[in-house]
Amino acid sequence: MLTCSADFRGLCRASTILYLSLLLISVLATACSKRNCKVLEACASTTDCGPGLYCGNCTALGKTRPVCTRDQAIIPTSIINGLPFNKYTWLVTHNSFSIVGAPPLPGVQRVTVYNQEDTVTKQLRNGVRGLMLDMYDFENDIWLCHSFQGHCYNFTAFQPAINTLYEVEAFLRWNPTEIVTIIIEDYVHTPKGLATLFTKAGLDKYWFPVAKMPRKGEDWPTVTEMVQDNHRLLVFTSDASKEAQEGVAYQWKYMVENKPGDPGVKPGSCPKRKESKALNSKSASLFFQNYFASYPVEAEACKEHSAALGAMVGTCYKAAGVMPNFLAVNFYLRSDGGGVFDAVDRMNGATLCGCSTITACQAGAPFGCCKNVSAH
Numbered sequence: 001m002l003t004c005s006a007d008f009r010g011l012c013r014a015s016t017i018l019y020l021s022l023l024l025i026s027v028l029a030t031a032c033s034k035r036n037c038k039v040l041e042a043c044a045s046t047t048d049c050g051p052g053l054y055c056g057n058c059t060a061l062g063k064t065r066p067v068c069t070r071d072q073a074i075i076p077t078s079i080i081n082g083l084p085f086n087k088y089t090w091l092v093t094h095n096s097f098s099i100v101g102a103p104p105l106p107g108v109q110r111v112t113v114y115n116q117e118d119t120v121t122k123q124l125r126n127g128v129r130g131l132m133l134d135m136y137d138f139e140n141d142i143w144l145c146h147s148f149q150g151h152c153y154n155f156t157a158f159q160p161a162i163n164t165l166y167e168v169e170a171f172l173r174w175n176p177t178e179i180v181t182i183i184i185e186d187y188v189h190t191p192k193g194l195a196t197l198f199t200k201a202g203l204d205k206y207w208f209p210v211a212k213m214p215r216k217g218e219d220w221p222t223v224t225e226m227v228q229d230n231h232r233l234l235v236f237t238s239d240a241s242k243e244a245q246e247g248v249a250y251q252w253k254y255m256v257e258n259k260p261g262d263p264g265v266k267p268g269s270c271p272k273r274k275e276s277k278a279l280n281s282k283s284a285s286l287f288f289q290n291y292f293a294s295y296p297v298e299a300e301a302c303k304e305h306s307a308a309l310g311a312m313v314g315t316c317y318k319a320a321g322v323m324p325n326f327l328a329v330n331f332y333l334r335s336d337g338g339g340v341f342d343a344v345d346r347m348n349g350a351t352l353c354g355c356s357t358i359t360a361c362q363a364g365a366p367f368g369c370c371k372n373v374s375a376h
């Protein structure tokens with residue numbers, strides 16, 4: 001490990017003093033009170049918890065006492081900016097559109113499973129930066145839908161895709177330094193269907209051109225360049241023909257990916273998905289990690305997002321030799337405290353600055369020169 005330069009040793013010492021005095025203050029203070037409880041501190045309602053936290057429990061792990069639980073990601077570029085896009089790890093929601101409580105179509109009882117609990121706008125505001133969307137031809141339009149024998153039916157349909165894409169457009173417009181990735185499971189056969197849809201949603205102006213995507217495992221442009229060029233939307237499709245026909249990147253040309261569903265949560269192994277090159281292939285510079293059970297169970301998600309998640313990130317890291325760039329989960333809000341947010345922080349900390357977590361990183365400091373931060 002590199003040692004810190006003299007300048008940074010000074011900085012590190014100053015932050016240690018600050019850290020120690022904060023520790024002293026928190027020891028002297030009595031139990032947390034309204035609005036300032038920290039992660040894992042007991043709470044009665046979300047108003048007891050500080051920003052980025054809600055009051056939750058994890059009964060699946062036998063943790064019935066409600067504690068402040070994270071619901072917001074740290075955007076890594078807010079701490080370490082300017083690196084190639086493929087150095088960062090981003091949080092992704094699997095089936096982002098399949099939201100518990102979403103109203104069914106008129107006159108039809110929806111019969112399907114759900115994967116998330118809040119709207120795509122809220123997901124983006126909470127720091128989700130990747131959306132997995134299943135798109136189908138349906139009702140003379142393109143819809144977000146769960147598959148039933150490869151087709152969309154009223155009883156598995158959510159809504160026209162454009163509604164969700166409008167949410168993405170609004171987010172990109174109001175957040176001019178943020179970058180969003182969309183991964184489409186593509187069942188659309190209408191000619192130019194996707195290109196027309198994205199243009200209609202006003203998303204063409206953020207489009208990262210396929211021609212600029214690295215094909216041989218080179219680094220991506222830096223996030224700074226992507227923001228300057230307004231190339232802030234990456235879209236990948238599972239349908240290879242769309243790249244030549246519509247300019248939508250064929251996913252497995254640019255990224256490797258492990259198996260989705262149960263094989264992706266089975267401890268100790270990280271097999272590649274059928275369509276993907278070997279995980280350690282050097283010819284694709286993005287690595288997409290699926291981490292969700294085949295059958296999503298809301299009440300179990302907090303358990304999946306505890307220690308088992310950290311172990312699986314390690315397993316996939318070993319299999320690929322690089323850190324995953326995307327971590328895709330069901331019910332991303334559910335955890336026993338830090339959940340997927342802590343996992344992504346640790347992944348970014350390790351790759352961006354050689355520290356245990358992103359909050360220990362210091363902009364401009366040598367790799368491995370870390371701030372002392374508490375476990376959370």
Ligand SMILES: *[C@@H]1O[C@H](CO)[C@@H](O)[C@H](O)[C@H]1NC(C)=O
Nearest residue numbers: 009012013015016370371372
């Ligand atoms: C962090 O804290 C440990 C002891 O808790 C100390 O030995 C170390 O020097 C500190 N590091 C920095 C960079 O301040």
Ligand SMILES: *[C@@H]1O[C@H](CO)[C@@H](O)[C@H](O)[C@H]1NC(C)=O
Nearest residue numbers: 055056057058059064065066
């Ligand atoms: C635990 O969380 C679940 C899901 O949010 C909730 O329905 C339940 O009321 C909570 N239990 C306690 C004791 O807070």
Ligand SMILES: *[C@@H]1O[C@H](CO)[C@@H](O)[C@H](O)[C@H]1NC(C)=O
Nearest residue numbers: 105106107108139153154157
């Ligand atoms: C399916 O949903 C569409 C759109 O809401 C509706 O127009 C149509 O009548 C529904 N079909 C059936 C069979 O319920």
